[in-house]
Amino acid sequence: MQFLSYLINGLGLGSVYAIIALGYTMVYGIAKMLNFAHGDIIMVGAYIAFFAITKFSLPLPLAVLAAMAVCTVLGVVIERLAYKPLRQAPSLAVLITAIGVSYFLQNGAQLLWSSSSKVFPSVISTGGISLGSASVSYLxxxxxxxxxxxMVCLTLFINKTKTGSAMRACSEDKGASMLMGINVNMIISITFAIGSGLAAIASVLLASTYPSVYPTMGSMPGIKAFTAAVFGGIGSIPGAFVGGLLLGIIEIFAKAYISTQLSDAIVFGVLILILMFKPTGLLGKKINVKV
Amino acid sequence: MKEKKSLLSFGGDKKQRGRFLSFAIVIIAYIAVEILMKTGNLNSLFTSLLVPITCYVVAAIGLNLNVGVSGELNLGQAGFMSVGAFCGVCVSGMLAASIPAGIPRLIIAIICGAILAALFGFVIGIPVLTLQGDYLAIVTLAFGQIIKSIFMNAYIGMDSEGLHVSFVQSNFKLQPGGKMLLNGPMGATGTQKIANFTVGAVLIIIALLIVYNMMFSRSGRAIMAARDNRIAAESVGIPISRTKMLAFVTSAALAGAAGALYGLNYSTLVPNKFDFNTSILILVYVVLGGLGNMTGTIISTVVLILLPELLRSLQDYRMLIYAVVLIVIMLVTNNEWLMTKWKSLFAGKAKGGA
Structure with a gap:
């Protein structure tokens, strides 16, 4: 019964992708931009958690909170300084700025904390439980x-609270929601704050899974999570969840049954196939454009 | 309003001036560099950067045709460069015995690289270009990753029995005296360096000729019409998918040619060289140079490749400064207030001169 343990490991990896993909999909849904710096916010979160645990010997929950606080502030500051002045600019200009921010964070981290990778302490106990013949680690x-x-908290927040409905309104029609008295700039900032906070949670999980922290650690999970968001239908929150889980499962199965080295090729190949048959992603909405 | 302005700048005398300017810049730069090299005034660092610069200029001109003129975002230009590079290296390696002279072999390798990259572009374009939206961006991103991991696992070699291709290292065996062309993650090793700056400069001129002839012809106007208003273009009978495909395949072919030249400039080339960051870097050259503006692309590519080298004295801070420069340029060029001030400054000068 290797299959079951592969499936659970795939779900584990997919969960990390799903949490990161939420950040991409929320920002895309509301600000209509691809935030390429999202992966590097994960990296910053991992470093903060690393120093909180090793230098200040904080317990894990406090370290996660510290990482979340720093990432949230960082996300909002980046949005205010780099993206907000470009609200009216063409989307490519915003994309290039996001790439600039990504370079900035990576090279800043390299200067501050050196480019060599640091071993993330194993704060989550290494043991596991056995389900039938498959063993599953606590991590x-x-x-x-x-x-x-x-997922549950975010869905409740989006559907039940006033801020959540404001966010949904903004993603549908920014102009109309402004007329309804919604502070659109505020909502965009809140979106960035939530996305970056989630990135911090993902960063701790990611750094514990591959126990190392280095300045470019965020870029590959970032690209994969972006793929997951597209997979599920970009802009859709349940889509990011489903897309992330599926991507994780496909990756682990491809590694286990086909080839470790070719797993990336298989993951992206499946993405192309899905887009060919369902261009808006698995759970994406079809938008009809009227002339 | 903005669309109208950009279209106007293509028309009339300005169009001719722009074309002339870009050819003039390339030729003058080529002559200047040759003189500097002959008189020994160019240090080895800049000499070693000459061929890579020409490669990136060609790839960026191709990408500008796709992103600026056709309006489709492409995040996998490095993937096409990679296809061209490894195809070129393999072709050159295979022909080494039959064509010992460097230049004809280089030209054949470049043509083969361009054709293979164009073929890949065509295959990717079929499912994607019929769709509306940013699908090309995502699919080309995925293509870049797939190509990278395929070349990381490709073992190609040639011996007395012919060509061997395998994706599993343990299955790969060559007869004694055989020649390894591609060695998985190690990439191409022991390549004969046959690329030179003159061929690179000629390649830029050819790329400019192709792109300008396309832009100012019937098909180029169709490509721009499809970009500006898809529905209107369709209603006057422009086949949207076919015109977009034309731009995309040409862009891929130019990247392939650039890649082949790049690959033959180094004795070793690893597949990791052409990753997502390289694609993004080429996109940055295009956007900073100006969408649809080939002269701008050439200048920004050269400046942005030389910038980190010129900032070398700042050591560790150079990439940080590079990032800040990138962000500030984007913020300033998209700030309407600053741009109107800037333009009025120039208008005032022009009046004063007249």
Missing amino acids: TLITIVTCIIV
Whole structure:
């Protein structure tokens, strides 16, 4: 029964992708931009958690909170300084600025903390439980549970609170929501804050899974999570969840049954196939354009 | 309003001036560099950067045709460069015995690289270019990753029995005396360096000729019409998918040619060289140079490749400064107030001169 343990490991990896993909999809849904610096916010979060645990010997929950606080502030500051002046600019200009921010964060981290990778302390106990013949580590379980909690909280927040409905309104029609008295700039800032906070949670899970922290650690998970967001239908929150989980499962199965080195090629190949048959992603909405 | 302005700048005398200017810049720069090299005034660092600069200029001109003229975002230009590079290296390696002279072999390798990259572009373009929206961006991003991981696992070699291709290292065996062309993650090793600056400069001129002839012809106007208003263009009978495909395949072919030249400039070339960051870097050259503006693309590519080298004295801070420069340029050029001030300054000068 190797299959079951692969499936659970895939769900674990997919949960991390899903949490990161939420950040991409929310920002895309509301600000209509691809935030390429999102992966590097994960990296900053991982460094903050690393120093909180090793230098200040904080317990894990406090370290996660510290990482979340720093990332949230960082996300909002980046949005205010770099993206807000470009609200009216063509989307390519915003994309290039996001790339600039990404370079800035990576090279800043390299200057501050050196480019060599640091070993992330194993704060989550290494043991596991056995399900039938498959054994599951606590880390994987915690990752999956965290992802489910994040999803439930976010869905409740989006659907039940006033800010949540304002966010949904903004993603549908910014002009109309401004006329309804919604502070659109505020909503965009809140979106960036939530996305970056989630990135911090993902960063701790990611750094514990591959126990190392380095300045470019965020770029590959960032690209994969972006793929996951597109997979599920960019702009859709349940889509990011489904897309992230599926991407994780496909990646682990491809590694286990086909080839470790070719797993990336398979993941992106599946993405192209899905886009060919369902261009808006699995759960994306079809938009009809009227002449 | 903005669309109208950009269209106007293509028309009339300005169009001719722009074309002339870009050819003039390339030729003058080529002559200047040759003189500097002959008199020994160019240090080895800049000499080693000459061929890579020409490669990136060609790839960026191609990408500008796709992003600026056709209006489709492409995040996988490095993938096409990679296809061209490894195809070129393999072709050159295979022909080494039959064509010992460097230049004809280089030209054949460049043509093969361009054709293979164009073929890949065509295959990718079929499902994507019929769709509306940013799908090309995502699919080309995925293509870049796929190509990278395929070349990381490709083992190609040639011996007395012919060509061997394998994706599993343990299955790959060559007869004694055989020649390894591609060695998985190690890439191409022991390549004969046959690329030179003159061929690079000629390649830029050819790329400019192709792109300008396309832009100012019937098909180029169709490409721009499809970019500016898809529905209006369709209603006057322009086949949207076919015109977009033309721009995309040409862009891929130019990237392939550039890649082949790049690959033959180094004795070793790893597949990791052409990753997502390289694609993004080429996109940055295009956007900073100005969408649809080939002269701007050439200048920004040269400046942005030389900038980190010129900032070398700042050591560790140079990439940080590079990032800040990038952000500030984007913020300033998209700030309407600053741009109107800037333009009025120039208008005033022009009046004063007249």
